[in-house]
Each structure stands twice: as structure tokens, then as C-alpha cells.
Amino acid sequence: MEQYYDLTPLLNLIHTWLCGWMPEWLALTLEGIVVGVFILIMYAVLAIILIYMERKVCAAFQCRIGPNRVGGKGGLLQVPADVIKILTKEIITLKNADRFLYNLAPFLVILASILTFSCLPWNKGGEILHMNIGIFFVLAASSIGVLGILLAGWSSNSKYTLIGAVRSGAMIISYELSIGICVLTMVVLSGTMDIQAIVANQADGWNLFKGHIIAIAAFIIYLIAGNAEANRGPFDLAEAEQELTAGYHTEYSGMHFGFFYLAEYLNLFITAGIATTLFLGGWMPLHISGLDGFNQVMDFIPGVVWFVGKTFAVVFLLMWIRWTFPRLRIDQVLTLEWKYLMPVSLVVLLLMTVCKVFGLVF
Amino acid sequence: MELIEKIKKTAPDATVSENGEPVVSVSAQELHQVAEALYADSEHPMDYLRDIVGMDWGETGLGALYLLESTRTGHRIILKTVTADREQAFLPTVSDLWKTALIKEREVFDFFGIRFLNHPDMRRIFLREDWKGYPLRKDYDMNSNPLNMENEVNADITDEYFLKPDGTIADKKNIVFDQKDFVVNIGPQHPSTHGVLRMRTSLDGENICKVDPILGYIHRGIEKLNESLTYPQTLALTDRLDYLSAHQNRHALCMCIEKAAGIEISERAQYIRTIMDELQRIDSHLLFYSCLVMDMGGLTPFFYGFREREMILDIFEETTGGRLIQNYNMIGGVQADIHPTFCTKVKEFIAHLRSVIKDYHDIFTGNVIARTRLQGVGILSREDAISLGCTGGTGRASGWANDVRKHHPYALYDKVDFKEITYTEGDSFARYMVRMDEIMESCHIIEQLIDNIPAGEYKVKTKPILKLPEGVFTSSVETSRGEFDVVLESHGDKTPYRLHYRSTGMPLVHAMDTVCRGQKIADLIAIGGTLDFVIPDIDR
Numbered sequence: 001m002e003q004y005y006d007l008t009p010l011l012n013l014i015h016t017w018l019c020g021w022m023p024e025w026l027a028l029t030l031e032g033i034v035v036g037v038f039i040l041i042m043y044a045v046l047a048i049i050l051i052y053m054e055r056k057v058c059a060a061f062q063c064r065i066g067p068n069r070v071g072g073k074g075g076l077l078q079v080p081a082d083v084i085k086i087l088t089k090e091i092i093t094l095k096n097a098d099r100f101l102y103n104l105a106p107f108l109v110i111l112a113s114i115l116t117f118s119c120l121p122w123n124k125g126g127e128i129l130h131m132n133i134g135i136f137f138v139l140a141a142s143s144i145g146v147l148g149i150l151l152a153g154w155s156s157n158s159k160y161t162l163i164g165a166v167r168s169g170a171m172i173i174s175y176e177l178s179i180g181i182c183v184l185t186m187v188v189l190s191g192t193m194d195i196q197a198i199v200a201n202q203a204d205g206w207n208l209f210k211g212h213i214i215a216i217a218a219f220i221i222y223l224i225a226g227n228a229e230a231n232r233g234p235f236d237l238a239e240a241e242q243e244l245t246a247g248y249h250t251e252y253s254g255m256h257f258g259f260f261y262l263a264e265y266l267n268l269f270i271t272a273g274i275a276t277t278l279f280l281g282g283w284m285p286l287h288i289s290g291l292d293g294f295n296q297v298m299d300f301i302p303g304v305v306w307f308v309g310k311t312f313a314v315v316f317l318l319m320w321i322r323w324t325f326p327r328l329r330i331d332q333v334l335t336l337e338w339k340y341l342m343p344v345s346l347v348v349l350l351l352m353t354v355c356k357v358f359g360l361v362f
Numbered sequence: 363m364e365l366i367e368k369i370k371k372t373a374p375d376a377t378v379s380e381n382g383e384p385v386v387s388v389s390a391q392e393l394h395q396v397a398e399a400l401y402a403d404s405e406h407p408m409d410y411l412r413d414i415v416g417m418d419w420g421e422t423g424l425g426a427l428y429l430l431e432s433t434r435t436g437h438r439i440i441l442k443t444v445t446a447d448r449e450q451a452f453l454p455t456v457s458d459l460w461k462t463a464l465i466k467e468r469e470v471f472d473f474f475g476i477r478f479l480n481h482p483d484m485r486r487i488f489l490r491e492d493w494k495g496y497p498l499r500k501d502y503d504m505n506s507n508p509l510n511m512e513n514e515v516n517a518d519i520t521d522e523y524f525l526k527p528d529g530t531i532a533d534k535k536n537i538v539f540d541q542k543d544f545v546v547n548i549g550p551q552h553p554s555t556h557g558v559l560r561m562r563t564s565l566d567g568e569n570i571c572k573v574d575p576i577l578g579y580i581h582r583g584i585e586k587l588n589e590s591l592t593y594p595q596t597l598a599l600t601d602r603l604d605y606l607s608a609h610q611n612r613h614a615l616c617m618c619i620e621k622a623a624g625i626e627i628s629e630r631a632q633y634i635r636t637i638m639d640e641l642q643r644i645d646s647h648l649l650f651y652s653c654l655v656m657d658m659g660g661l662t663p664f665f666y667g668f669r670e671r672e673m674i675l676d677i678f679e680e681t682t683g684g685r686l687i688q689n690y691n692m693i694g695g696v697q698a699d700i701h702p703t704f705c706t707k708v709k710e711f712i713a714h715l716r717s718v719i720k721d722y723h724d725i726f727t728g729n730v731i732a733r734t735r736l737q738g739v740g741i742l743s744r745e746d747a748i749s750l751g752c753t754g755g756t757g758r759a760s761g762w763a764n765d766v767r768k769h770h771p772y773a774l775y776d777k778v779d780f781k782e783i784t785y786t787e788g789d790s791f792a793r794y795m796v797r798m799d800e801i802m803e804s805c806h807i808i809e810q811l812i813d814n815i816p817a818g819e820y821k822v823k824t825k826p827i828l829k830l831p832e833g834v835f836t837s838s839v840e841t842s843r844g845e846f847d848v849v850l851e852s853h854g855d856k857t858p859y860r861l862h863y864r865s866t867g868m869p870l871v872h873a874m875d876t877v878c879r880g881q882k883i884a885d886l887i888a889i890g891g892t893l894d895f896v897i898p899d900i901d902r
Contacts, residue, residue: 062665159546163568163883233659234731242554242657243887326731327659329884330568 005302008125035128039118043266044083050265052079053312054319061323086261089254094156097251101155106252106259108148113263113270115141120273121195121282123303134195135183138274139176142229145263146172149231149238152260153248164247167330168238171228174337175235178225181345185211185218185352186278199282206281214351219279221345226271227318228333231264234325235333242327272314276307280314283307365406365439372399379442382622382833382852385427387442394454396441397428401459406432408439410748410764411460412838413864415849416470418499419444424451424476427834427849429864433748433762436769440834445476452523452531455481462751465872473498473585477523482536484521488578488901490514498586516562516576538574539564550579554657554887557897561874561886568882573875577868581901588861593619593828594693596861601687603863604899606646607841609638611863612691617772618837618848619693622830630818631695636774637708637811638678638690639839640804644715645674646842647797647804654794654891655726658735658884663726670718673711677704693828695821705812712805719801727798736791740877740889743788750876751869754844755796756893760788766840778810790885793892829856841866843894863902867895 018027052067055078059066071077094102118128119138131137146169153165189211190198201207208215228235239247249260276282283303287295328336354360366386369376373392379385388396400408412429419425425444431437445451455478457463467478468487475496477484486493491514495506518539526532539545539562549560558579564571584599591599600615601608613635620627652667675685680701682688690697701707726732742752747760757764765782767775783799785792830852838847847864870893877893878886 058661061662063669064665159544163546167568236659237884240659240884242659243883245553323662324725325660325729326655326726326735327884328731329735329882331882332731332734 005304006124011125039114039128043114043117043262046269047262047265048079048083050269050315051082052076053315054265055079057316057319058323061320083258086258087255091254091256092251094251096157098155098157101151102251103256105148105152105155106256108151109145109263110148110259112142112145112148113266115144116270117266119195120270120307121199121277122307123283124196126283126304127196130196131194133193135187135193135198135274135278138195139180139183142267142270143176145267149248152252156248156251158251160244160246161248161250164238164240164244164250167240168231168248170330171235171238171333171337172231174334175225175228175341178221178337178341178345179229181342181349182218182222182225183274183278185214185345185349188349188352188356189215191356195277195282199277199284202281202284205287206279206284208279208281211352211355214348214355215279218345218348218352219275221341221348222275222279223314223318225337225341226275227321228337230267230271230318232268232318233322234328236322237327237330237333240327268315268318269311272311272318273307275314276310280310281306282310365400365403365437368399368403369396372396379833381831382835383440385440385442385834387444390425390443390445390453393441393443394456397456397459400430400439400441403432406435406437408432408437409434409460411456411462411466411751412438412845413751413847413849413862414456414463414466414470415860415862416474416476416498417442417851417860418474420500422446424448424474424499426453426470426474426476428456429836429847429849433764438770440836450531451476452479453477454479457481460751461746461749461876462869462872465868469868472496475499479531480522480524482520482522483538484523485517485538487576488581491517497583539572543571548886554653555890555897556653556895559871559895559897559900563878563883563886565883568884570878570881570883570886573878573886575871575874577871577900579901580898582898584902585860585862588858590857592856593830593858594826596858597692598689600863601689602898603902604841604843604846604866604896605686606649606896607642607843607846607866607899608687609635609642609690610839610841611846612689613639613773614837614839614841614846614848615861616691616693617839618835618850619828619830621837622833622835622850622852623693623824623828625694625822625824627695627822628818628820629816631820631822632773633811633815634696634700634820635691636778637808637815638688638696639773640807641674641677641708643804643842644801645671645678647801648674650797650842650891650894651722651726654888654894655732657887657891658732660726660729660732663722666718666722666725670711670715673714677707677711680704680707692821694824695819697821699820700815705815708808708812712808715801715805719798722798727795733791735884735888736789736794736892737787738789738791739885740790740881740892741788742873742877744786746873746876747788750873752844752873752893753869754840754842754866754894755783755800756793756844756870756873758782758784759792759796761786764845766838766845770838772837772839774811778807780807790888790892793894797894827856829854830858838864843867843870843896843899865900865902867897867900870895871900 056066067075067078070081116138119134121127149168150165153161187193190201231238283306285298285306369386373388373396376386376388408430410431410433412431415427417425423444423446428441430439453476467481470476472486472488495502519535520538521533522536523533543564545562545564548563549555550558560576562574588596600611603611648667648671652664655663679685681704682690742760744761747757747762753764763784768782780803783796832854835850838845844866846866849862850858851860853859877889
């Protein structure tokens with residue numbers, strides 16, 4: 001049924017058409033440029049949507065209205081206006097900073113974010129980077145981000161940023177373990193590292209349901225660790241505005257700061273997107289066995305809508321957590337990971353492997 | 363008084379002046395012995411040093427008043443000591459008995475130039491280190507310090523003066539921060555120091571080794587200003603001290619002046635003052651909740667506190683015209699009668715607060731992160747709390763029953779029924795719970811009064827220019843964050859000779875070092891939040 005919305009034939013058609021009147025290398029280059037620009041635009045648009053959503057969601061939690069002036073009743077143009085403002089702001093340079101690393105750091109952060117972003121399976125045939133070790137690539141690419149954060153904190157030559165960077169380094173490196181193990185659990189369940197194949201495997205049921213309680217445990221651990229990876233509350237101690245003013249990006253201004261800000265929001269989306277892919281069936285529609293009419297209706301909703309819808313549901317969940325909990329302390333964060341999450345996730349991995357070997361999963 | 367007899371035994375030359383409050387004068391040589399004897403007294407151990415008030419008596423010399431209190435019996439006594447030498451003014455330190463003297467004596471040194479012998483850290487505390495002269499002296503030249511645009515460099519070395527056996531005075535150097543210490547400036551511009559407080563903090567990784575508060579970034583010289591203002595004019599500045607205890611501060615000063623001038627205020631005014639004080643306390647504690655939660659990174663509960671506080675501010679605005687700073691108490695009563703809807707609004711507010719306070723506890727008090735961040739963190743023992751003079755909720759969280767409303771009742775507090783909230787843990791969580799419980803207790807007090815406000819005048823007529831009789835007068839109230847004392851010395855003029863306020867926050871800031879050592883940076887912020895200081899009150 002999802003065949004209606006499969007993008008592969010259309011993309012192949014375009015490719016063949018282009019190759020018809022230009023050499024293949026040129027066609028590939030052109031396609032690459034178009035896709036690259038498309039990713040960047042998507043990235044910016046999604047960031048604007050997410051920032052707007054965050055403002056409205058947190059306003060709702062905080063008994064406020066949120067943006068409501070710029071651009072009519074809903075304040076829809078508030079975020080675009082902010083984007084224009086930040087684009088025109090001066091980028092200050094620090095006197096005693098390591099100039100090269102200071103300027104490089106935001107780009108590393110945004111690079112990691114965009115690379116990971118490109119791997120998300122938007123639709124059937126709608127992936128941008130496709131490789132048979134896709135999920136492994138996601139883990140590898142997302143690790144570059146912490147390098148940017150460490151460099152930003154170190155090169156600013158400020159005590160506050162340094163403390164923020166060291167906190168962030170300690171935290172992100174720790175939580176990557178849990179994320180890796182949770183992802184591995186799902187790889188064991190699916191039997192593949194290919195992102196599209198993981199999604200395709202969930203045509204007969206989402207991994208969250210296939211893997212019983214083990215998958216649910218992995219999902220919860222993933223959400224906690226993913227929240228930490230995205231540097232968001234209650235794990236936002238790298239920024240900890242009440243302690244370190246703005247943590248590792250205290251000394252950045254203008255669009256350099258904007259890159260950190262963008263990356264933070266997109267990392268939230270990516271975390272949620274990977275959670276959707278691994279646990280919630282990616283772009284697969286919701287099916288309930290026995291209700292054929294219902295299932296058919298669901299099939300008519302395009303995959304991209306399913307994917308974005310599920311992802312935003314997870315994003316909302318993460319926002320809910322952020323706006324409810326106070327911040328953890330660095331030693332508590334590390335205790336949580338090394339004493340609880342990591343051992344539990346190892347047990348989850350072991351159980352999942354046993355279940356898979358003995359065919360105890362659906 | 364038998365205490366005075368005991369002092370006379372230690373210091374036979376001690377004299378008692380009976381103008382206003384009894385003040386026992388002892389010579390500088392005997393001061394420390396007398397202090398020791400009082401501290402160790404079997405019946406009324408004077409273990410709580412309320413304040414040290416620096417004084418300039420012109421020809422007579424420089425000196426200080428020591429306000430002492432026994433936490434066991436509530437007895438109070440005022441010691442006075444003078445040193446005649448204005449150029450080389452020295453007094454013995456009492457910081458070995460009461461730790462709070464460590465910071466109070468620095469204040470006296472800063473403003474009067476009295477050096478304290480054996481005090482380990484004789485640096486200026488409010489003013490720049492390169493400041494010339496001592497501004498609260500009567501002969502201070504106002505033009506001696508033109509605007510200085512140079513950066514201030516803080517010395518890492520401090521002086522200690524001591525008496526050599528041959529009777530001469532020598533000094534030695536003490537180290538505040540070592541060259542190797544990793545010193546981070548927290549403040550004066552920092553999101554969670556609640557104002558322009560600066561704490562030089564030396565760190566070992568995330569752990570705190572030492573906190574050295576540097577004050578004075580919002581010092582306005584209110585005590586100096588007071589000396590040239592008539593009594594009704596001095597009232598205007600009290601609201602600007604601790605702006606979250608505006609009513610209570612002004613209440614204290616009005617009480618002090620009324621006591622000195624012998625003005626009896628009407629029952630109605632007493633009711634209004636008490637209700638306003640308690641509303642102010644709820645206001646302050648709601649803000650405490652908001653700020654503490656925000657300091658710990660929880661932004662949503664912040665708005666809860668502000669939502670309810672807004673209702674109090676609206677009530678204030680209707681009656682007084684002011685929201686943060688109301689200027690409502692006057693000598694002889696209050697400025698205006700209460701608004702016709704005041705009582706209904708207050709009752710509505712209390713009913714509303716009682717219904718929503720559960721949300722506060724649901725979202726924060728019961729939260730597992732909040733509990734682990736607060737419980738067992740930043741413990742202040744009862745002995746330290748008393749020695750450091752940490753009054754108010756901070757002291758009560760450590761088990762020190764110090765509520766002025768209970769132990770030295772004023773206004774209507776001896777007529778209403780209320781509990782003094784005390785906890786024994788002394789950690790951040792206890793400090794938090796004290797305030798949360800006090801909100802409910804304040805509601806309880808208001809409920810007892812609001813329906814019974816008697817008819818009558820809200821203000822008795824007073825002369826526009828008031829002259830107070832000679833003498834020292836004091837009054838103390840329980841503000842939102844501790845004991846606030848007014849010490850007024852009158853020489854019979856229409857302006858005070860000296861008008862000093864006990865800062866409720868200064869001992870709390872001083873306690874930061876004791877409480878924070880060994881904790882994490884994040885705890886420093888949370889502890890600062892639970893100690894609940896307001897900077898303009900410290901700097902005055």
C-alpha cells in the first residue's frame with residue numbers, strides 16, 4: 001500500500017532524464033548540489049519550526065501565552081524575525097582566544113548535526129544518505145559534535161566556558177555508551193544496520209511492540225541518554241545558565257552562537273527521529289491487526305507525515321521533560337549513567353540477544 | 363540588672379547610660395574580657411552577636427556598639443566601647459567568640475577606620491581597596507575620592523594586626539588566595555547571585571575550596587545619607603534596603619522612632635501593619651521559591667510563584683500605590699487607609715493560595731532531582747548558625763528558634779496564634795521547607811486578623827519636624843529573611859546622629875564560605891538560593 005508514496009521511481013526518472021542530455025558525472029554533481037541545498041533549507045526550516053514549538057510548548061507549561069505579536073495572532077513570524085536579527089549581529093572576536101579553533105568550533109557542531117540529519121529516513125525511498133551501515137554512521141557522525149563543544153569551551157579562554165566544556169565532554173562521552181548499546185539492541189532485533197531495512201522490518205509491527213518489555217526498556221534508556229546527548233534539560237549542565245551563564249558558548253555571538261543554537265534544536269529533532277526510526281516504525285503507518293478498514297485508511301497517509309508526526313510526538317515528550325525537571329548536578333549525571341543506565345542497557349542487550357536467538361520476539 | 367552587676371565584676375569601670383536603651387560602656391582594654399565573660403555566662407550565655415555598630419563620637423573618639431543576645435533566654439544587652447585615638451584607632455576583635463564579627467568588624471574598619479587586633483582579615487569589604495579615608499566618620503571630606511575609572515585589582519594578601527608584648531602594634535600578612543588556586547569570579551554580573559554580589563571562588567575541579575564574598579557593588583551609603591535627613595525623610599530609604607521586606611523594614615524604623623518620641627499608634631494601624639508585614643512575607647517567600655527553582659534549572663515552577671505573587675502586588679498597589687516598594691508605614695501609623703476591597707481581596711487570595719500550593723509541592727518538592735539536589739547539601743550546624751548570626755529561615759532550618767515575632771513580640775504578634783517553624787537538618791532542603799511552611803503560617807496569621815480590623819484612625823497626628831530625645835534606641839522585627847534591627851543614636855536634633863540597620867543578608871553571605879566548602883559549583887548556586895539573600899540589603 002505504501003507504494004503510492006514510494007519516491008524511488010520518481011527519483012530514478014529524474015536521474016535517467018538528466019543522464020539523457022548530460023554526462024552522468026555532471027548529473028550526479030547537480031543532484032548532489034540540489035540535495036545539499038535541500039538539506040540545508042530543511043534544516044533551517046525545521047529549526048524555525050522547533051524553536052517556535054518550544055516557545056509555545058513551554059509557554060503552555062508555564063501559564064504564559066508565548067510569542068503572540070509578530071506576524072499576527074500566533075506570533076508566527078517571531079522566530080523568522082529572530083533569525084534575521086541573529087544573522088545581522090556582529091560576530092565578536094576575543095583578544096586572547098585561539099582564533100582558529102574558536103572560529104572552527106561552531107562549524108564542527110553544525111557539521112555533525114547536518115551529517116546525522118542526512119541519515120534520517122523521511123519516507124520510503126526518501127533517505128538522503130543511504131548505506132548498509134547507516135545507523136553506525138549516525139553514531140559516528142554525531143560524536144563529532146562533542147569535539148566542537150570541547151574546542152569552543154577551550155579556545156574561548158574563559159573559566160566559565162572551560163568548566164562548561166569539560167562537563168559536556170564528560171557527560172556526552174558517557175551517555176554515548178548507553179545510546180550505542182540501545183541502538184545495538186535494536187540492531188540485534190532487526191538483524192541489520194541499514195536504516196531503511198530497519199524501518200522496512202517494522203512493516204508488521206513496530207520494534208517497540210515486537211521486542212516486548214525489553215524494547216520498551218531500551219526505548220526509555222534511549223530517551224534519557226538521547227536527552228543528555230542533545231544537551232537539554234535536565235541534562236543541560238554544559239550550558240547551565242544559572243551557574244555558568246551560558247557554559248561553553250558564553251563567548252560566542254551572532255551567527256556563531258546561532259550555529260550552536262540551531263544544532264541544539266536539530267539535535268533534539270535528530271534524537272527524536274532516530275528514536276522514531278528504531279522503535280516507532282519510522283515512516284510506517286500504524287496498523288492494528290484485525291481492523292483492515294482502519295489499516296487501509298492509515299495507509300493513505302504518506303510516510304513522511306507519519307515520520308514527522310511521530311518525531312514531533314517524541315520531541316514534545318522531551319520538551320515536557322525539559323520544562324518540568326530541575327537540572328541534575330554533574331556527579332549525579334555521571335552516577336546515573338555509569339551506575340544505572342549503562343548496566344541496565346547491557347542487561348537489555350543481553351536479554352534481547354537471548355530472545356532473538358530463541359525466537360521469543362514477534 | 364544582674365547582668366550589669368556581672369559586667370561590673372569583670373570591668374569595675376563599666377558605666378551604664380540610661381538614655382533610651384541601657385548601654386554598658388566598657389573600656390577598650392576590658393572589652394574582650396567582658397565579652398568572654400558574657401559569652402560564657404552560666405545563666406544568660408550571650409552566644410549571639412546581633413550586630414556591631416561602628417560609631418564616631420567626635421571629640422570622645424571612635425568606637426562601636428555591640429548588640430548581644432542570649433539564644434537561651436532571649437536577654438539582650440548593648441555594650442559600648444570607645445578608643446580616643448582617631449589616627450591609630452584599635453579595638454580588640456571579638457571574632458574568636460562570634461564568627462559573625464569577622465565580617466561585621468570589616469564593615470566597621472571600612473567605614474570608620476577602626477582596626478581590630480587579631481582579626482585575621484582586615485581588608486575593606488564594601489569600598490575599593492584604594493579608597494581614601496573612612497566615609498562614615500564625621501570629619502570625612504566628601505571630595506576626597508573623585509570618580510575612579512581604573513580597574514580595581516583585588517589583593518590576594520590581607521593584613522592582620524596584633525599587639526606585641528612590648529605594647530606596640532605590628533602587622534603580619536595572611537593569604538586569601540594562593541597563586542596556585544583556580545579562582546573563578548562568580549558575580550558581580552551573574553544570573554544567579556540575585557543581584558550584584560561577587561564571590562571569588564576557588565575551585566578544585568567542580569569542588570569548591572573557598573568562597574570570598576566581595577560586597578559593595580550597590581552600596582548607596584544610606585546610613586551616611588540618614589545623618590543629614592530629618593526623621594520622616596529617613597523612612598524613604600528603608601524600602602530600598604531589602605526590597606522584598608519593604609514593609610517590615612519600614613515598620614522597624616517607624617517603631618524605633620515612635621518608641622523614642624513616645625508616640626502611641628492606633629489599634630487599627632497595628633492591624634494594618636501586621637497584615638501588610640505578613641503579606642510581604644508571603645510575597646518574599648513566593649519569590650524565594652521561584653528563584654530557588656530557577657537557580658536549579660527548573661523554569662516552569664518559577665512562573666507559578668510569580669503568578670501568585672502578582673496577586674499580592676495587586677493588593678499592595680490598590681492600598682499603597684506601590685508594588686515592589688510601597689512607602690506605606692509612617693511615623694504614627696500608615697500613610698493611607700486600606701482600600702475598601704482590601705479585606706475581600708486578601709481573603710480571596712489566601713483561599714486561592716491554599717488551593718494551588720499543592721501544585722508547588724507536586725512539581726518541585728516531591729521531585730526526585732530536587733530532593734537529591736537539596737537533601738544533605740550545604741549543611742549549616744546550629745552552632746555555626748548562631749555564631750555566624752544567620753537569622754531567619756536559615757537559622758530556623760538549623761534548629762535555632764530565632765523568630766523575633768515569637769521571642770520579642772511587636773505589633774500584634776503576641777495576640778495571634780502561630781507556630782514558629784523550625785527544622786533540625788540544617789541542609790538546603792530544610793531551609794526550603796521552612797519558607798514553604800512559613801507561607802502557610804503567614805496565611806494563618808492574616809486569617810486571624812483580617813476580619814477583626816477595628817475602626818479608628820489609621821494614623822495619629824505627628825509634628826512635621828520631629829526631635830527625638832538623646833540616647834540610643836533600637837527596635838527589631840522579623841523580616842522575610844531574618845532579624846532586622848534599627849539602631850538609632852539621637853543627640854536631640856531633628857536628624858539622627860547615627861542610624862544603623864542590621865543587614866539580614868550579610869551574615870548569610872558570610873556563611874556561604876562555611877556552607878559551600880567541599881560542595882559542587884551547582885550546589886553553590888542552590889545554597890545561595892536557599893540562604894535567600896537580597897543584595898541591596900547587604901550593601902545598604
